[in-house]
Amino acid sequence: MADSTSSCSDSSSSSSSSSLRCLSHSVVQLVQWKQPRMSAVAFGLSFLVLVSVATLSIISVVSYLLLACLCVTITFRVYKAVIQAVQKSDDGHPFRSLLERDISVSSESVRLLTDQSLIHLNWFISQSRRLLLVQDLVDSLKLAAVMWLMTYIGSVFNGVTIMILDIMFFTTPLIYQKKKAQIDQNVALLRCRLEETLQKLQNKLPGAVKRTKAE
Template sequence: MADSTSSSSDSSSSNSSSSLRELSHSALQLVHWDEPKKSAAAFGLSLLVLVSVATLSVISVVSYLLLTCLCITITFRVYKSVIHAVQKSEEGHPFRSLLDRDISLSSETVHQLADQSLVHLNWFSSQARRLLLVEDLVDSLKLAGVMWLMTYIGSIFNGVTILILADIIFFTTPLIYKKKKTQIDHHIEVIRCKVDETLQKMHDRLPGAVKRAKSE
């Protein structure tokens, strides 16, 4: 009895893990444009939603999206009902396959997502403490430079505009990288070498006490 219980638990855990892997794989396929039609639809819809949020309130955007979805589904449902009545067929509900599909989240999936979120949260907390309390002076200075740059970005763009730009970059960068991979890798390597050289010079100019504390 215990063996069957443990085997069913392992099966549920493996199923939840496989579903998470499938979800990640589907997201990567969208980003890398493995299926151009689906990627174009996802890119267009996400961009439309973000632009709508930038011009309208979130409540209005959600209401319009649900209203549009209901108009499509109700129209299709009525159309199919009329066709069935005229042809006297018994095909049933047009969305029956979708209604019968199980979309509930298992407890194992929720626990796995919570565990993964906890890992990322702990990592973020430790990094924030390390940077804010200046465990490594160079890393804290890099964070200060990034935050100083973000103040200028924030004065030019609002949060939704940044999300729109991020969405565009998210979907267009893989395409550009595929076409210009060699040139981009070369420029990235040059920039990385220059950054490492600059950071090394900064580290060499640090006081000896700070360098000793870093090595410890």
Template sequence: MADSTSSSSSSFSSNNCSSSTLRDLTHSALQLIHWREPRKSASAFGLSLLILISVATLSVISVVSYLLLACLCVTITFRVYKSVIQAVQKSDEGHPFKFLLDRDISVSTEAVRQLADQGLVHLNWFSAQTRRLLLVEDLVDSLKLAAVMWVMTYVGAVFNGVTILILADIIFFTTPLIYQKKKAKIDHHIELFRLRLEETLQKLQDRLPGAVKRNKAE
């Protein structure tokens, strides 16, 4: 009885630890996007943009190889430099990356299980929404999806996947700053756009056949 209680308490604490880790990661990502720490945000934005531009111009294998080669050049040079300094000063500081080598970076099974559970929830929601839209459970929503897909055909003709990722990266890091500076104007225009969209959809819905309206109301 005591063993089962202790095991349940340990699993509960590990679940709390994994959930807190996920919350910390989400909080850190939001901090980067909202530029709470400008140096870290600028570094993350510059590095991500550099990687995406490199992938757009070079192959993925070349980009990964160059990144690892650059990292190895820095770490090997620093290791040799510290070894020479220690030999000259006759100090015994040890490995310069010891604090990083001793850090535990293993992923717990509880964290993986929690991520899998969350992914399954989103996958089930996506499957249900896809079936609902493709089988026209709601005609208006299916028409919305058709309009979005029609626009995306033009987007795909102009941009490739990597270019869209580059634009998304720029939008993610610049939109919060612009929104903070012009919050009132942006909210006003968003509200006007929402009202006009709802008005257009209402007019479209009013023009639907009566049978479709009755089915939607039911």
């Protein structure tokens, strides 16, 4: 009995994991424009939502989106009902397949997502403690530099910036696919120079505060 329960739990966990992998794969395909029509629709809708949020309140945007969705579904429902009445057919509800589909979230999916989130949370807490308490001076200086840059980014971060990020989210993978060799070469060169600069900076630090490898 216990073996059957364990196997059922393992199968549910594996199905949840496969669902997450399928979702991640779908998002990657969407961003990389493997299906141009779907990517164009997703990009257009996301950009339209961001423009709406930038000009209207979030309540108005949600209300308009739901109203537009209801207008489409109600119109299609009435249209199919009229067609069925004229043709005297018995096709039933036009959204029957969607209404009968199981969209409930299983406890295994929630548990799997919680476990993965807990792993990332513990990693974040550990890294935050290490950086904020200056376990490694060089890494803490890097964090300070990044946070200093973020103060300037935050001062100009607005709705227009989010729209630019949305455009970059859908265009950067496409550009990277076309210019992969050149981009990889430039990134490798930049990384090499950055490591050389950090090594020179580390060598100039006093011996008491140089980077020490954790054993």
